[in-house]
Amino acid sequence: DVVxxxxxxxxxxxxxxxxxxxxxxxxxxxxxxxxxxxxxxxQRPGQSPKRLIYQVSKLYSEVxxxxxxxxxxxxxxxxxxxxxxxxxxxxxxWQGTHFPFTFGSGTKLEIK
Amino acid sequence: xIQLQESGPGLVKPSQSLSLTCSVTGYTITSxxxxxxxxxxxxxxxxxMGYISYSxxxxxxxxxxSRISITRDTSKNQFFLQLNSVTTEDTATYYCARxxxxxxxxxxxxxxxxxxxxx
Numbered sequence: 032d033v034v035x036x037x038x039x040x041x042x043x044x045x046x047x048x049x050x051x052x053x054x055x056x057x058x059x060x061x062x063x064x065x066x067x068x069x070x071x072x073x074q075r076p077g078q079s080p081k082r083l084i085y086q087v088s089k090l091y092s093e094v095x096x097x098x099x100x101x102x103x104x105x106x107x108x109x110x111x112x113x114x115x116x117x118x119x120x121x122x123x124x125w126q127g128t129h130f131p132f133t134f135g136s137g138t139k140l141e142i143k
Numbered sequence: 144x145i146q147l148q149e150s151g152p153g154l155v156k157p158s159q160s161l162s163l164t165c166s167v168t169g170y171t172i173t174s175x176x177x178x179x180x181x182x183x184x185x186x187x188x189x190x191x192m193g194y195i196s197y198s199x200x201x202x203x204x205x206x207x208x209s210r211i212s213i214t215r216d217t218s219k220n221q222f223f224l225q226l227n228s229v230t231t232e233d234t235a236t237y238y239c240a241r242x243x244x245x246x247x248x249x250x251x252x253x254x255x256x257x258x259x260x261x262x
Binding site: 062064066068070072074078079080081082085086091121123125127128130131132133134136137139 | 205238247248250
């Protein structure tokens with residue numbers, strides 16, 4: 032199975048500060064289709080996971096543009112340019128290139 | 144707007160079977176997406192369990208292959224999870240989600256069903 036290593040485990044940031052979360056995969060996520068199926072989701076407290084980013088850097092329409100994703104092959108990053116209160120929760124990367132799909136261990140974002 | 148809703152017993156005894164239903168509204172499950180089950184263990188670890196395709200074929204996580212079955216009832220627009228021979232390690236919140244293969248995304252999730260395995 033592809034191992035997804037996510038760091039840091041937690042972040043405590045004030046509103047307006049930038050955030051950065053790293054996700055590394057144990058093998059390349061570039062698929063035979065030429066696409067890289069690396070996703071980011073957010074689970075707010077008491078809620079179900081919500082989609083944020085797909086194929087490394089593509090934001091869903093409802094996601095604010097303070098979020099961005101980058102990376103390739105085995106190293107990926109989620110950035111928030113300026114953290115807002117609604118951004119608290121646990122962020123997960125997950126890969127859909129190789130079966131079985133696998134998730135990172137999560138990064139908990141707390142607001143100071 | 145698509146909505147998914149999990150339902151089923153919240154408590155299952157060890158060695159018994161866990162059965163959950165995912166009811167889908169706002170989209171027909173035979174229309175082109177695949178339909179997944181994912182679980183989140185206490186402590187945040189998440190595991191993809193498997194999916195049933197729009198055509199009815201299945202794909203399971205090999206770690207569960209001998210215990211898992213995903214089926215569907217197209218007349219009710221529902222799909223189901225059965226996990227056999229459960230242990231306390233199967234205690235988790237179980238989510239159903241819509242999966243789009245060509246994008247490699249699970250873009251809509253249910254609210255989750257908490258299941259505890261305990262005698």
